[in-house]
Structure formats: C-alpha cells, structure tokens
Amino acid sequence: MDLHHQDHFHDECGVFGVFNHAEAANLVYLGLYALQHRGQESAGIVSVDERMFLTTRGQGLVADVFRRNELDGLKGNQAIGHVRYSTSGGSSNARNRQPLVVDTAHGGMAMAHNGNLVNAVEMRRALERRGSIFQSTMDTEVIVHLTALSRRKTFAERLVEALGQVQGSYALLAMNEQCIIGARDPHGLRPLVLGRVGDGSYVFSSETCALNLIEAEFVRDVEPGEVVVIGPDGGLESFFPFPRQKRCLCIFEYIYFARPDSNIDGVNVYASRKRIGMRLAEEHPVPDADLVIPVPDSGVPAALGFAYASGIPFELGIIRNHYVGRTFIEPQQAIRHFGVKIKLNANPDMIKGKNIVLVDDSIVRGTTSRKIVKMVRAAGAKSVHLRISSPPTTHPCYYGIDTPTQSELLASSHSVEEMRTYVTADSLAFLSLEGMYAAVSGHGNGYCDACFSGRYPIPFPRHEEHPQLSLLQET
Numbered sequence: 001m002d003l004h005h006q007d008h009f010h011d012e013c014g015v016f017g018v019f020n021h022a023e024a025a026n027l028v029y030l031g032l033y034a035l036q037h038r039g040q041e042s043a044g045i046v047s048v049d050e051r052m053f054l055t056t057r058g059q060g061l062v063a064d065v066f067r068r069n070e071l072d073g074l075k076g077n078q079a080i081g082h083v084r085y086s087t088s089g090g091s092s093n094a095r096n097r098q099p100l101v102v103d104t105a106h107g108g109m110a111m112a113h114n115g116n117l118v119n120a121v122e123m124r125r126a127l128e129r130r131g132s133i134f135q136s137t138m139d140t141e142v143i144v145h146l147t148a149l150s151r152r153k154t155f156a157e158r159l160v161e162a163l164g165q166v167q168g169s170y171a172l173l174a175m176n177e178q179c180i181i182g183a184r185d186p187h188g189l190r191p192l193v194l195g196r197v198g199d200g201s202y203v204f205s206s207e208t209c210a211l212n213l214i215e216a217e218f219v220r221d222v223e224p225g226e227v228v229v230i231g232p233d234g235g236l237e238s239f240f241p242f243p244r245q246k247r248c249l250c251i252f253e254y255i256y257f258a259r260p261d262s263n264i265d266g267v268n269v270y271a272s273r274k275r276i277g278m279r280l281a282e283e284h285p286v287p288d289a290d291l292v293i294p295v296p297d298s299g300v301p302a303a304l305g306f307a308y309a310s311g312i313p314f315e316l317g318i319i320r321n322h323y324v325g326r327t328f329i330e331p332q333q334a335i336r337h338f339g340v341k342i343k344l345n346a347n348p349d350m351i352k353g354k355n356i357v358l359v360d361d362s363i364v365r366g367t368t369s370r371k372i373v374k375m376v377r378a379a380g381a382k383s384v385h386l387r388i389s390s391p392p393t394t395h396p397c398y399y400g401i402d403t404p405t406q407s408e409l410l411a412s413s414h415s416v417e418e419m420r421t422y423v424t425a426d427s428l429a430f431l432s433l434e435g436m437y438a439a440v441s442g443h444g445n446g447y448c449d450a451c452f453s454g455r456y457p458i459p460f461p462r463h464e465e466h467p468q469l470s471l472l473q474e475t
C-alpha cells in the first residue's frame with residue numbers, strides 16, 4: 001500500500017498569530033504573505049471579535065484568498081492564520097483548510113498546526129469509537145477533538161492534556177476568545193518564534209522573516225516542549241508540561257525549506273546555506289570549472305558559498321520565471337515534468353563552451369536535476385558537474401515536510417554513480433552529513449536528519465512498511 005498517499009495526510013505549513021492588536025487580521029495577512037513559501041495550496045485566517053469567531057479560508061495563494069472586504073470583515077484584536085500545502089489525495093478538499101474552528105462546551109476554539117502526528121490514525125479511530133465526528137482528514141482535528149473532550153479547567157490545561165496524548169511534530173497555535181497559545185512539540189521538530197509589535201501586542205510566527213515584514217521585534221524562539229499562553233490580559237505565561245526529550249530541530253529547514261532571511265534557533269538560514277556551499281566546495285571541488293551556476297532559487301546561497309570558497313566565478317546562468325509556482329506544488333508527475341521547462345531557462349551566451357558547476361540543494365526524485373542538467377548541456381556547456389548541498393535524501397519525512405515514498409526517492413535505491421548516470425551529469429557529489437552539521441551550526445546535536453540518515457527520532461508506528469527504519473535512542 002502506498003502509505004504516503006492513502007493513509008497518511010501530512011502537510012507543509014506556516015502559522016502566524018497576533019494577540020491584542022487593533023489590526024490583528026491585517027497583520028496576520030501580512031505575516032502569511034511572508035510565510036507563503038511554506039504552503040501555497042490554501043490559506044486561512046480566523047479572528048475573534050466580541051466572542052464571535054470570524055473565518056476566511058480558501059484555496060490558492062494568500063493574495064488570491066483574501067479580498068479587501070473579507071479582510072475588513074475579520075474584526076477583533078486577536079487572530080491566527082495558516083498557509084498550507086499538501087499532496088495527499090483528497091486533502092485539498094475545502095474541509096481540510098486551516099485554521100480549524102469549532103464550538104465546544106467551553107466556547108469557540110480555533111487551531112492552526114504545522115507538523116504531522118505519527119499516531120493520528122490510531123487516535124482518530126479511538127476518538128471515533130467514542131463518538132467524535134470528524135469533519136476533515138487532517139491530523140490537527142485529532143488535537144481539536146482531544147482538547148474539546150478534556151475536562152480540565154482552563155483552555156491551556158485542556159490543550160496540554162490533548163497534546164500529551166499525541167506523538168509527532170507540531171508548531172501549533174490555538175485560540176479561544178481570551179487567549180492565543182503557541183506550542184512546540186517536545187522534540188522541537190518544527191520552528192516557532194515569539195515576537196512583539198507595538199505596545200503590548202504579541203506575535204507568533206513559524207519564521208522570523210514574517211516578523212521583519214510587520215516590523216515586529218523578535219523576542220525568542222518558542223522552546224521545544226514549551227507552551228506559551230498569551231492572554232487574557234495580555235500577560236505571557238510559559239509552561240513545560242511534557243517530559244523532556246532530545247531536541248531534534250529539522251535540519252532540512254536550513255537546507256531548503258525556510259526562507260533565507262529567517263533565523264531558526266538563533267542560526268541565520270542564508271548564512272548557513274552559504275557556509276554549506278563553502279564546505280561543499282572543500283569536500284567536492286571541481287578544479288577545472290569555469291563557472292558556478294545555481295539552480296534558482298533554492299541553490300543560490302550554496303552556489304555563492306561554493307564560488308567564494310573555490311574562487312570560481314558565480315553567474316546566474318539559469319533564469320527563473322517568477323510567475324510560475326514551484327514545480328513541487330504540481331501534484332501530477334506529468335505536469336511536474338512540464339513545469340521545470342516553463343520555470344527555468346538556461347542562458348546559452350553565458351554557458352556555451354564552459355565547464356559548469358551546477359549547485360542545487362537536494363535531489364528528491366531526480367526529475368528536476370535531470371531536466372536541468374540536460375538543459376544546461378543543450379545550452380552548450382562543455383561539462384556539467386552537479387553539486388548537491390545536502391546528503392542524499394534516502395528516507396521519507398514523517399514529521400511535516402512533504403517527501404514522496406521511499407521507493408520514489410532516487411537515493412534510496414541508487415548509488416551516487418547510478419544517480420549521476422540518471423541525471424546525465426559529468427560528475428555528481430553530495431555534501432556529507434558531518435559537513436552539513438559543521439556548516440549549519442558547528443555541531444551535530446539537536447537536529448533531526450532522518451531523511452538523510454534513516455534515524456527517526458520519533459518512532460513511526462508502521463514499521464512493517466519500513467523495515468530499514470532504525471530508531472534513535474531517546475535520552
């Protein structure tokens with residue numbers, strides 16, 4: 001059975017929330033704009049005005065989902081928002097848009113979640129046996145139901161009880177009519193930061209780049225396992241209600257996913273990508289190359305680092321058409337193939353007769369790299385040396401980054417030499433795991449690298465599907 005597409009709905013997402021600001025929904029709208037790279041399929045904002053929950057959600061980019069009158073309708077001084085991308089069959093249906101809003105015995109509640117629960121299927125079955133009726137196929141709804149069922153006194157206590165029963169990754173925003181709660185899973189897999197804007201208004205965001213846009217001050221990262229409650233009087237309370245776990249921030253945020261101008265857990269993403277490129281040049285030099293060319297946009301910072309460290313000139317030999325969405329958001333293989341061509345164009349004047357170092361961040365299925373290598377060669381390159389600024393992606397992600405099943409990952413069944421043949425490059429090399437850590441933060445502690453190593457920090461229940469799964473010892 002194809003686990004990824006049938007049984008397991010997971011998303012790449014971004015979340016943003018504002019508490020105690022007259023323009024709460026407008027700020028969330030801007031915040032979601034800055035987080036658009038984290039999800040392009042749907043967007044939504046929920047605000048609270050005089051105990052009423054007001055909602056706008058829709059399919060498409062932030063710019064398309066919210067019209068002026070809809071934004072004006074999102075009144076109130078607290079709001080949370082969400083951008084989402086998912087591939088899984090059926091999950092693009094309208095009921096799967098976030099934030100989720102429900103009425104409970106304790107009043108209204110809204111929730112926005114970035115991440116993926118590994119025990120969602122079991123929890124959902126258990127809840128359904130108890131009579132819960134699910135509206136969507138999203139993992140998040142499990143947390144919503146568990147919170148609604150809790151008999152604890154406060155909203156925060158009910159949410160904590162719910163989160164105590166789920167396993168997996170989350171950067172979560174939950175809102176009732178009095179407060180917004182930001183929570184990060186005990187491993188800290190997905191990022192979440194806290195900011196302040198104006199006089200006593202608080203902001204939660206998946207990434208710091210969205211704080212910069214609304215001129216909010218960065219306060220700090222929400223810590224792994226931390227639950228931060230803001231409200232009802234604008235005060236901030238912080239709890240660590242769960243057993244301490246090994247910190248496992250997703251290393252792939254630095255490689256590809258986060259925006260380069262964000263800082264995650266104190267490390268600037270752009271700077272780390274440049275260092276990664278420098279390290280790549282040291283590990284896998286191409287002495288006779290004439291030019292270093294990035295695959296835009298994902299390969300640009302690493303290519304700059306490669307050029308800087310090797311002394312080989314950097315040129316933008318491939319131009320990206322910015323009016324085409326990411327190839328990856330096209331759900332069909334047939335469209336993906338087509339997508340690469342409309343999106344990227346090689347510049348023959350720049351490339352003809354040259355030995356080219358082509359830099360990209362990762363090889364997933366290999367289709368993108370193959371197309372681009374062929375395109376660069378067709379533009380007249382004498383040789384094409386592909387350098388990848390991460391180790392081979394051998395394992396799928398179960399914690400909220402969309403990757404295909406293991407069998408579709410080129411590196412899961414091909415050696416580097418076989419991959420080189422497939423992508424038709426003259427040479428192919430990947431950054432080492434140690435090199436990646438050295439370049440990101442100088443140490444290998446505190447990261448998840450399961451998609452490169454197979455060491456999954458949170459056990460995934462369906463081991464029979466993945467016999468090679470090896471589990472990290474939790475300390």
Ligand code: AMP
Nearest residue numbers: 298328362363364365366367368369402
């Ligand atoms: P592929 O053609 O499947 O090998 O895709 C590789 C390209 O997809 C690289 O250029 C990456 O920048 C990009 N990529 C890697 N992982 C993801 C992801 N999870 N979501 C979207 N794009 C990705």
Ligand code: SF4
Nearest residue numbers: 250252397448450451
């Ligand atoms: Fe990130 Fe890879 Fe771990 Fe997923 S498996 S959380 S993409 S490092």
